[in-house]
Amino acid sequence: MTNQIEIDHYAEAGVNIDEGTHTVELMSAAVRATYGKEVLAGIGAFGGMFDVSAFKNMQQPVLVASTDGIGTKVHLAAQFNRLHSLGYDIVNHSVNDILVQGAKPLFFLDYLATSKLEAEKMASIVIGMAAACQAVNCALLGGETAEMPGIYMPNTFDVAGTIVGVVERSQALPRDNLTENDVLLGLTSSGPHTNGYSLIRKILANVDLSKTYAELDVPLIDALLAPHRSYLTILQKAMEHPASPIKALIHITGGGFLENIPRVLPKHLAAEIHLNSWPVPALFNFIQQHGNIPLEQMYRVLNMGIGMIIVTAPENVSLLEELITEPLWQIGQLISGEKRVQLK
């Protein structure tokens, strides 16, 4: 229920912030740094205030909102005390979730809940969130921290959040002109992002995660905890281009390729994914081999190295290659069919 400075979290939860550590002080500054002129500071505000007078310059402003959590990746992060990156995970995941509707973020609110509140740890997560918010010009407008022994297992916590963004209705994605032979362009992921960790943890339960295996060039835990990438900045120019080369964006989250691609398909179209058309990162092969997992399940649970897919007309591929300054993998195309995904 608090706002303005997330430090209120701790006051509310009964944590004495006079004991405030350096991390907690840093948190306060980090959150403030996300505030643009739109964020109105009120005395003792219960909710965060965000001025949207600028919407008056839009034709038909539409708010796009999404709530999500980062699932059991928190387990791994907690085990290795790598909390900072969880903040990036939840914010970037959320940014991508509304990006696929064409929206740019306005503000984010977090929800942290735990069995026993430890200010330092929570502050680390919030600092990560603030940094991720600042990178995409999004205010970390508020949040809530709850201490709930008896609900959460000892030494565990949950991280969730809500993002609100805006899009001009005429610019919203997906567009309604998807058609056969449209090309699917894949953007590289930084790792499994925030999905598939229940499976990953099960498979790797008896594996030394701190070891650097021959197949990987970093310790396994580093590969597993790489923060979820935000695709906002890299896609911005292409999204704003007058030729509208992006017909749809697909964020590869829980449900992998098989369940996320159909979300943008009209009834009469299906997608064909060309396996081996991009370099699947070694981590995914490592997971597959250790778990002896069928290929289809891999593509249903994990992103396989592709975090975001662009749907575009074949004639716009070269324009997109100019506008987006990183590799665009031609991973497949739309075909006639019934909202299905075919791995070829």
Place this chain on the structure above:
Amino acid sequence: MTNQIEIDHYAEAGVNIDEGTHTVELMSAAVRATYGKEVLAGIGAFGGMFDVSAFKNMQQPVLVASTDGIGTKVHLAAQFNRLHSLGYDIVNHSVNDILVQGAKPLFFLDYLATSKLEAEKMASIVIGMAAACQAVNCALLGGETAEMPGIYMPNTFDVAGTIVGVVERSQALPRDNLTENDVLLGLTSSGPHTNGYSLIRKILANVDLSKTYAELDVPLIDALLAPHRSYLTILQKAMEHPASPIKALIHITGGGFLENIPRVLPKHLAAEIHLNSWPVPALFNFIQQHGNIPLEQMYRVLNMGIGMIIVTAPENVSLLEELITEPLWQIGQLISGEKRVQLK
């Protein structure tokens, strides 16, 4: 990450909704019933879309957003399988939290997380949320349900949510004209609302909650689980009155009287609360006696029968009594002082 119909929750979480029970079907209809024309349905949307073109008729539209949970009240509710009312709890709590800034709700997004997803139970909560949203003309725009064994204790869950509302900046509360001798008017609560349950559960750990005690006219559990009241409808006329008789609203949540009242006070004002100026409901006395709790702690943790406080000028009390059709308890006044609350 889903939207539109909360039923997606279950599909995403791997629950087969073809096994759909009557409750799950009801949920889908209940959520749809909260959608006005502002809610835009898109194919496979990742985030909920809410048209705010109407903001163009406002001078300076300001979004007000708040994230909160309902704390350990979920424990009691789960124990007695009274899940429906938790939906009202989280929504009404949130509605009140932004009401104190003068905002009316636009939409709400929920976050439900549990050790093991049981569709019937989650649907009961969502149906309660939808009903509470519909009552205040708020869209239940989206949400997320997470199954996280190992994070949540077996058979437990957490309920949180985010509300987004709007206020014309010139109408935002609190106003800047609070002054000595302003009157505090209390509005009745329906029970402890959503705060103080960790204390309550500790105190009543060995008490039979299903019994109707002499002091109470209903079973103890009914009194404890009475849903959080929304004050939006009852206050609407007074908030829209051209004389602006409401200077500030104070939602009595976690922190009770002692920590919430100062949130609206300028540096040079304090509040004096006149004990015995309103009828404290029997439940609070029951709790106090069983726990042998100091009076000050009661007022720091619980709402003592007052869920919302209006700050107004003495000359506007009678106008408010006309505009608000239920008892307004004159529970205290503003005095010179330093943002403190004095119980008298």
